[in-house]
Amino acid sequence: MTVEQTIESRLVEGFSPLFLQVENESHMHSVPPNSETHFKVTLVSDGFEGVRKVARHQKVYAALAAELEGPVHALALHTYTPEEWQQRQESAPDSPDCLGGSKRESQS
Amino acid sequence: MDIMDTIKEQVENNSILLYMKGSPNQPQCGFSARTVQALMACGERFAYVDVLSNPDVRANLPKYGNWPTFPQLWVNGELVGGCDIVTEMAESGELQPLIKEAAASQATA
Numbered sequence: 001m002t003v004e005q006t007i008e009s010r011l012v013e014g015f016s017p018l019f020l021q022v023e024n025e026s027h028m029h030s031v032p033p034n035s036e037t038h039f040k041v042t043l044v045s046d047g048f049e050g051v052r053k054v055a056r057h058q059k060v061y062a063a064l065a066a067e068l069e070g071p072v073h074a075l076a077l078h079t080y081t082p083e084e085w086q087q088r089q090e091s092a093p094d095s096p097d098c099l100g101g102s103k104r105e106s107q108s
Numbered sequence: 109m110d111i112m113d114t115i116k117e118q119v120e121n122n123s124i125l126l127y128m129k130g131s132p133n134q135p136q137c138g139f140s141a142r143t144v145q146a147l148m149a150c151g152e153r154f155a156y157v158d159v160l161s162n163p164d165v166r167a168n169l170p171k172y173g174n175w176p177t178f179p180q181l182w183v184n185g186e187l188v189g190g191c192d193i194v195t196e197m198a199e200s201g202e203l204q205p206l207i208k209e210a211a212a213s214q215a216t217a
Contacts, residue, residue: 053193061176068176074139075177077192093195096138101129101160 003036003071007064011043014063018082019044019090025076029098040076042092044085053079111164115172118165119182123214124154124207127169128179131158139191143179146198152211183210 001009008022021042026035041060048056056079061068068075078092109117119125124147130136132144147154159166159178170176173187181188183206188194197203 053196054187054189057189057193058174061174065176076139077190093192096142096191099130099136099138099141101137101140 003067004039007039007041007067007072010063010067011041011060014059015043015045015047017043017045019085021092025074025095028095029074030100031073036071037073038095039072039074040078040092040095042078042080044080044082046082048079048081048084111168112172115165115169118155118157119172120185122155122182123184123210124152125182126154126156126179127159127165127182128156129158129160132156136160137178139177140179143181143191143194146194146203147181147207149198150204150207152207154207183207184213 004022004024008020011017011020011022019042023040024036024038025040026038027033029038031037043060051059057077060077060079061075064072064075076095080088126132126143126147128135128137128140128144130140132148135141135144157165159169166178169180173180173182175187175190177190179191179194181190181194188197188206194203197206
C-alpha cells in the first residue's frame with residue numbers, strides 16, 4: 001500500500017468522513033520525484049462538531065502518528081464539520097509554495 | 109537545563125511565540141512563511157525560534173505540544189495551531205484580537 005493509501009484508510013476508519021481528499025503534494029517540494037513526503041488532507045466529519053481546531057488536528061495527528069514519525073514530512077490539514085464545509089462551498093485553501101527548507105535540512 | 113524545561117520557559121516567557129523554519133525575514137518553508145505573514149499583519153512584536161538552528165527544540169517540541177509539525181504558534185502559553193489554523197483565523201478576523209490582547213498583557217506584565 002502506498003503512504004497515500006495508508007493515510008486514506010486510517011482516516012476513513014477513524015473519522016467516518018463525509019468527504020475525504022488526500023493529495024500528494026510532494027512534487028511541489030525539493031524532494032526526489034515520486035516521493036510521498038508532503039500531503040494535504042481535507043476531511044469533513046460529524047466528529048468535529050464542537051471540537052476546537054487544535055484538538056481536531058491533534059486527533060488527526062494521533063491517527064497518523066506512525067506515518068508522521070516515518071515517511072511523512074508535512075501534512076496540511078483542513079478539517080471541517082459538514083456545516084462548515086457547506087459554508088466554504090466545499091473548497092479547501094491551497095497549500096503554500098515551497099521555499100526549499102528540505103534542501104537546507106539535508107545539508108545540516 | 110533539560111530541553112523540556114527550556115521549551116517550557118520559552119513558551120511561558122513569551123506571550124507571542126512562533127516556532128518556525130528559518131527567520132521571519134528569511135523563512136525556509138512555505139508553511140512558516142505564510143504563518144509569519146499572517147502574524148506580521150497583526151502589527152505586534154513577536155518572538156520566534158528557528159527550529160532548523162535548534163535541533164533539540166525541533167526534536168522535542170512535538171512531544172511538548174502534542175503537535176508533530178512546524179510552524180507552531182503559541183500565545184500566552186497555549187498552542188494556537190500551525191499554518192492552516194493560523195491562516196484560517198487571520199481570514200476570519202480571529203487572529204488579530206488574540207495577538208493584540210497578548211501583546212497588551214505582555215506590556216503590562
